[in-house]
Amino acid sequence: AQSVTQPDIHITVSEGASLELRCNYSYGATPYLFWYVQSPGQGLQLLLKYFSGDTLVQGIKGFEAEFKRSQSSFNLRKPSVHWSDAAEYFCAVYAMEYGNKLVFGAGTILRVKS
Amino acid sequence: EAGVTQFPSHSVIEKGQTVTLRCDPISGHDNLYWYRRVMGKEIKFLLHFVKESKQDESGMPNNRFLAERTGGTYSTLKVQPAELEDSGVYFCASSLLPGLNTDTQYFGPGTRLTVL
Numbered sequence: 077a078q079s080v081t082q083p084d085i086h087i088t089v090s091e092g093a094s095l096e097l098r099c100n101y102s103y104g105a106t107p108y109l110f111w112y113v114q115s116p117g118q119g120l121q122l123l124l125k126y127f128s129g130d131t132l133v134q135g136i137k138g139f140e141a142e143f144k145r146s147q148s149s150f151n152l153r154k155p156s157v158h159w160s161d162a163a164e165y166f167c168a169v170y171a172m173e174y175g176n177k178l179v180f181g182a183g184t185i186l187r188v189k190s
Numbered sequence: 191e192a193g194v195t196q197f198p199s200h201s202v203i204e205k206g207q208t209v210t211l212r213c214d215p216i217s218g219h220d221n222l223y224w225y226r227r228v229m230g231k232e233i234k235f236l237l238h239f240v241k242e243s244k245q246d247e248s249g250m251p252n253n254r255f256l257a258e259r260t261g262g263t264y265s266t267l268k269v270q271p272a273e274l275e276d277s278g279v280y281f282c283a284s285s286l287l288p289g290l291n292t293d294t295q296y297f298g299p300g301t302r303l304t305v306l
Contacts, residue, residue: 118299180232
């Protein structure tokens with residue numbers, strides 16, 4: 077069965093430190109990959125997406141993610157975290173053979189220490 | 191441009207009661223999706239409308255859930271009768287094009303449903 081794994085439920089980093097949130101997926105072919113963020117009281121906001129081409133994709137708010145086919149991973153990174161980045165982050169996958177829907181990971185809650 | 195809106199933001203009901211959630215997609219978006227997140231779990235797909243037609247309802251948990259999208263604009267999701275396990279956050283999303291090769295699903299803030 078298809079699945080998306082975010083192994084870290086919570087992560088705490090200091091403001092200004094670098095960040096990496098992990099995401100692994102299990103699909104036969106290369107799916108379309110997304111990272112969303114949800115701040116308190118807000119909807120899910122798309123940070124970035126990967127469809128094809130350059131495996132390092134840039135998103136909004138200074139985030140980037142790298143697709144690694146050999147590891148079935150799509151990890152999200154940011155070189156310097158700001159206090160406003162505290163939120164919950166979701167990795168999601170779309171694979172056409174599984175229908176026109178997104179399959180999400182369980183989410184990672186990011187806390188930022190000042 | 192207004193985003194996806196959902197009403198109410200919170201709902202607390204007792205087991206056996208009925209609740210109706212509403213979603214207003216972005217104007218002009220033919221595709222509307224419902225998702226649900228049960229506490230601590232992943233967000234799961236419920237169903238997909240294309241205009242007023244149900245394209246895929248494979249994620250609907252059981253026949254206590256009824257989704258409608260009359261006129262192809264806003265959508266409602268009714269739970270009748272509600273059970274404890276229906277508690278969670280219900281998200282709505284919309285997109286302009288049916289496939290994701292050129293499009294993105296835009297999400298609303300969600301409705302938090304608590305069944306006591």
